[in-house]
Amino acid sequence: MKSQSSTLLAEVRTFRQHHPDVRYVDLIALDIPGHFYGKRYPIEMLEKVAAGSPLKLPQNAVLLGTQGGLFKIGDYCFNDGDPDANRRLVPGTLKPVSWESQPLGQMLITSDGTEAPIEFEPREVLAKVLQRLHHKGIHPVVAFELEFYLFDKTLDHGLPQFARDPLSDDADDQPTLHIERLSRFSEVLDDMAQTAKDQGIDITVITAELGPGQFEINFGHLDDGLRAADWAALFCRSTRGVALKHGYRASFMAKPYLEHPGSGMHVHVSLYDGAGNNLLAAHQQQPLRHAVAGCLELLPHCMPIFSPNHNAFRRLGGTVNAATRACWGFEDRDACVRIPDSDPRNLRIEHRLASADANPYLVLAAILAGLEHGLDAQREPIAPLNEDRTSGTDFPLDMLDAVRTMQQHPSVREKLGAEFVDVYCENKRQDHLAFQQEISVREYRWFL
Structure with missing residues (x-):
């Protein structure tokens, strides 16, 4: 874990050196219908996450429907208290976003490889098969x-x-x-x-x-x-x-x-x-x-x-x-x-x-x-x-x-x-x- 944190921290710092005008980074993951969800982080906070600070998002964000709404699926969404789940940064995916009007970065996040992966997260499903x-x-x-x-x-x-x-x-x-x-x-x-x-x-x-x-x-x-x-x-x-x-x-x-x-x-x-x-x-x-x-x-x-x-x-x-x-x-x-x-x-x-x-x-x-x-x-x-x-x-x-x-x-x-x-x-x-x-x-x- 220390080795991965140092690698991620070096990636973030190198990115900041090459893109000093970027103030925010979108941390994104794919939900079940194939849409990206996530959060926009200040670049300073991303350094803290890369160094090992927790990164949590709602578990049920993965369950969104095509139009973004939540469905009752078993006890998920409405009977589980809408808990957070840990995510991690995917090394090598911090890149500039050139199509927005303002300088921006993006980086993939995932639950696979965490202590408690989300069983129905698409990336985790593939990770298990591989x-x-x-x-x-x-x-x-x-x-x-x-x-x-x-x-x-x-x-x-x-x-x-x-x-x-x-x-x-x-x-x-x-x-x-x-x-x-x-x-x-x-x-x-x-x-x-x-x-x-x-x-x-x-x-x-x-x-x-x-x-x-x-x-x-x-x-x-x-x-x-x-x-x-x-x-x-x-x-x-x-x-x-x-x-x-x-x-x-x-x-x-x-x-x-x-x-x-x-x-x-x-x-x-x-x-x-x-x-x-x-x-x-x-x-x-x-x-x-x-x-x-x-x-x-x-x-x-x-x-x-x-x-x-x-x-x-x-x-x-x-x-x-x-x-x-x-x-x-x-x-x-x-x-x-x-x-x-x-x-x-x-x-x-x-x-x-x-x-x-x-x-x-x-x-x-x-x-x-x-x-x-x-x-x-x-x-x-x-x-x-x-x-x-x-x-x-x-x-x-x-x-x-x-x-x-x-x-x-x-x-x-x-x-x-x-x-x-x-x-x-x-x-x-x-x-x-x-x-x-x-x-x-x-x-x-x-x-x-």
């Missing part, structure tokens, strides 16, 4: 890919408008993969990439996607799963801020247009032993097949994680490359689990089902739990799509069915934690019911 894998001699290497849309900053009666092409001032309303769109939107995209790099995120490939105003950002591969998920979470925050600075809205909403492709969160995972050997490539790739089988078996029972809201279910099967069944294939983007072409050293799975607005910590935890389940069970998967285009198993396509399917599955409860599963499922059920408590214009038109 720790269990490490004890088995399994070391994941992970890379996220995130799709997002740019919209005009101004909404039209609450509805999004196409982003304006900076060169022609026309709406970028044509679906296209043309690389010229990267040039036309280069000012905002370059700022997003540089800002992410300033946050310590390894940005690699930028792609103009098929939807109008849609882009994809790839991150570098990491042998630290927690850090990989940190990158995905922090990128979403900085990208929204940079977009507003340039007169746009950036959104990771899963399906903003019914007629255009949705936005996904693609996760590449390879598994290595302590000597650096790719476990999936051993024995003529038999472990790869077992891992795929486990992923597909648990996938239907993790749908509230992969599709975390009503809109995310709209993305499934609506347009290109979004499956409606649990399936896999070699070099096949119609599959939930794709095996990209690679040499044995880099053999990996690409999990393509999650929506871009899913919680990256929980998505990775669910994927790794599926891989672990498959390696333990050593079962053969169903036929790949390359052999049978009808291959696949059904999964829930609405939230209430998905919650019921997730909550009762013994392997999901074991691998992700029974307390987390109960809390998460109830949070999603309550969120979904709250979403339904509004009568839309269409409902009046149909039934008035």
Whole structure:
């Protein structure tokens, strides 16, 4: 603990030397729906926290619904006295915030690694899965890919408008993969990439996607799963801020247009032993097949994680490359689990089902739990799509069915934690019911 405190204190002091105009730092963590919560600390107080002073926030901040309200979940929120819980600073995450009007810093905080971690905190859920894998001699290497849309900053009666092409001032309303769109939107995209790099995120490939105003950002591969998920979470925050600075809205909403492709969160995972050997490539790739089988078996029972809201279910099967069944294939983007072409050293799975607005910590935890389940069970998967285009198993396509399917599955409860599963499922059920408590214009038109 003394060593960690001295490291954190040195990080804070170095930050102050390089950014003397920063007076406040946002201490932030991701809640269950994937939103940041936290507190804004004076930089002087941050030094005290780094030196070992307690850092406490309400435990139930993790339980917030999508709109920020609290739901009654067991005894949490309304029958537990709303207790505080300890958090700790995440080393290496103190960075400047360049998209605000005033100089500011931000730093991740978490309950994992404290004496009493919050069992349903997303980062803690992932930390437990990674720790269990490490004890088995399994070391994941992970890379996220995130799709997002740019919209005009101004909404039209609450509805999004196409982003304006900076060169022609026309709406970028044509679906296209043309690389010229990267040039036309280069000012905002370059700022997003540089800002992410300033946050310590390894940005690699930028792609103009098929939807109008849609882009994809790839991150570098990491042998630290927690850090990989940190990158995905922090990128979403900085990208929204940079977009507003340039007169746009950036959104990771899963399906903003019914007629255009949705936005996904693609996760590449390879598994290595302590000597650096790719476990999936051993024995003529038999472990790869077992891992795929486990992923597909648990996938239907993790749908509230992969599709975390009503809109995310709209993305499934609506347009290109979004499956409606649990399936896999070699070099096949119609599959939930794709095996990209690679040499044995880099053999990996690409999990393509999650929506871009899913919680990256929980998505990775669910994927790794599926891989672990498959390696333990050593079962053969169903036929790949390359052999049978009808291959696949059904999964829930609405939230209430998905919650019921997730909550009762013994392997999901074991691998992700029974307390987390109960809390998460109830949070999603309550969120979904709250979403339904509004009568839309269409409902009046149909039934008035």
